Amino acid sequence: MKWKLDKKDLRSFLQGLIEKVDLYAPVKLSEGVFSYKKIEQAEEVDLTHPNPQKPVKDLFFPQSEVMFRYEKVGKEHQVVSAEGVKKERVVLGARPCDVQAISILDELFLGRDTIDEFYSQKRKATTIICLGCNQPRSTCFCSSMSGGPFIRTGSDLFLIDLGEAYGVECLSEKGKAFLGNKFLKEADGNDSKRAKELEEKATQKVNLSTPRPEGRGLLKVHPEPHAFTPSLKTGLRAPERVNSFLPIENIEKKLDPIIESPFWDRLHEKCVGCGVCTLLCPTCHCFDIVDEALNNRGQRVRNWDSCLFPLYSLETSGHNPRPTGRERTRQRIMHKFNYYPKIFNRIACVGCGRCVAYCPVNFDIRQAIKDIQDY
Numbered sequence: 001m002k003w004k005l006d007k008k009d010l011r012s013f014l015q016g017l018i019e020k021v022d023l024y025a026p027v028k029l030s031e032g033v034f035s036y037k038k039i040e041q042a043e044e045v046d047l048t049h050p051n052p053q054k055p056v057k058d059l060f061f062p063q064s065e066v067m068f069r070y071e072k073v074g075k076e077h078q079v080v081s082a083e084g085v086k087k088e089r090v091v092l093g094a095r096p097c098d099v100q101a102i103s104i105l106d107e108l109f110l111g112r113d114t115i116d117e118f119y120s121q122k123r124k125a126t127t128i129i130c131l132g133c134n135q136p137r138s139t140c141f142c143s144s145m146s147g148g149p150f151i152r153t154g155s156d157l158f159l160i161d162l163g164e165a166y167g168v169e170c171l172s173e174k175g176k177a178f179l180g181n182k183f184l185k186e187a188d189g190n191d192s193k194r195a196k197e198l199e200e201k202a203t204q205k206v207n208l209s210t211p212r213p214e215g216r217g218l219l220k221v222h223p224e225p226h227a228f229t230p231s232l233k234t235g236l237r238a239p240e241r242v243n244s245f246l247p248i249e250n251i252e253k254k255l256d257p258i259i260e261s262p263f264w265d266r267l268h269e270k271c272v273g274c275g276v277c278t279l280l281c282p283t284c285h286c287f288d289i290v291d292e293a294l295n296n297r298g299q300r301v302r303n304w305d306s307c308l309f310p311l312y313s314l315e316t317s318g319h320n321p322r323p324t325g326r327e328r329t330r331q332r333i334m335h336k337f338n339y340y341p342k343i344f345n346r347i348a349c350v351g352c353g354r355c356v357a358y359c360p361v362n363f364d365i366r367q368a369i370k371d372i373q374d375y
């Protein structure tokens with residue numbers, strides 16, 4: 001780590017950025033609720049929350065995006081493309097798991113055969129400044145998913161919160177463009193030592209996972225569902241944790257023979273199909289395209305969708321190949337841990353823990369992974 005940014009200079013650093021680029025960073029909306037927003041004033045930025053509820057994918061693949069507008073004028077149809085990206089963009093404060101997730105989405109949207117122009121424009125115009133996680137949450141399991149609280153993959157710049165300053169690493173060509181910034185100062189040996197200690201401590205913390213008592217997995221009825229999965233909603237804490245990585249190796253092979261198994265009958269039972277786990281997931285990318293029209297004009301819009309919604313797979317004929325929660329939960333798991341690895345050679349989960357933290361019925365994907373491996 002060669003550089004640092006004193007926190008007393010952060011405001012001026014950000015104000016300088018705002019004058020040149022569109023800056024996006026986490027903003028506090030209300031107590032405990034944070035979101036990536038376009039920043040108008042440096043004071044809006046809040047880097048204290050571990051990870052905003054909505055992932056950073058929203059800035060590249062928005063929840064709702066106009067693709068084009070159309071209008072009928074006389075006998076003519078006029079089509080106007082959606083506004084493209086006009087300015088360079090900087091995303092500040094994305095956490096390592098979300099940045100890893102962007103590299104997963106890159107493979108899909110900037111794919112081998114087809115490039116998604118809407119995603120591509122935003123991606124090319126964006127510099128990602130990632131912030132390491134000094135305090136991983138009890139629901140984080142990034143280390144089990146080839147990540148970690150200080151993984152730099154996909155970041156253009158990497159920040160480490162040292163207390164009085166941020167340690168800064170310029171990692172890519174886009175990141176190196178910051179080298180002349182007057183607010184970056186040379187870091188010394190003490191800063192590097194502190195950064196290393198923080199990294200080791202955070203990595204050790206995230207390598208711990210929450211145990212469940214024997215025989216109380218998702219496949220068994222759990223008498224105290226909130227007791228072993230920490231929930232922001234209830235504020236209940238995770239119990240003491242143990243050192244254990246999730247057994248993720250070869251999970252795609254384990255899933256192949258159980259596609260028609262009764263395993264899914266029990267796994268899906270507690271899910272109420274709200275879709276939160278998929279909508280907040282940084283790697284989920286199902287979408288629906290709709291025309292919103294009134295009189296002579298309209299627009300075509302792409303919206304996030306979820307494989308956990310019955311309408312998602314309903315065909316025009318009325319047939320639904322995923323008619324119950326059983327098939328839909330199976331699809332969620334199979335897509336992440338079987339179909340995606342088969343096509344892209346990587347699991348479509350980065351262990352951000354959002355689906356664990358925000359599921360209203362505490363469906364815990366970590367336990368599902370263990371149950372699959374034990375089945």
Ligand code: SF4
Nearest residue numbers: 271272274275277359
């Ligand atoms: S968040 Fe929980 S209840 Fe909602 S769809 Fe996902 S697993 Fe089911």
Ligand code: SF4
Nearest residue numbers: 281349350352353355
């Ligand atoms: S499946 Fe859950 S833990 Fe994995 S990336 Fe999606 S929200 Fe995060």
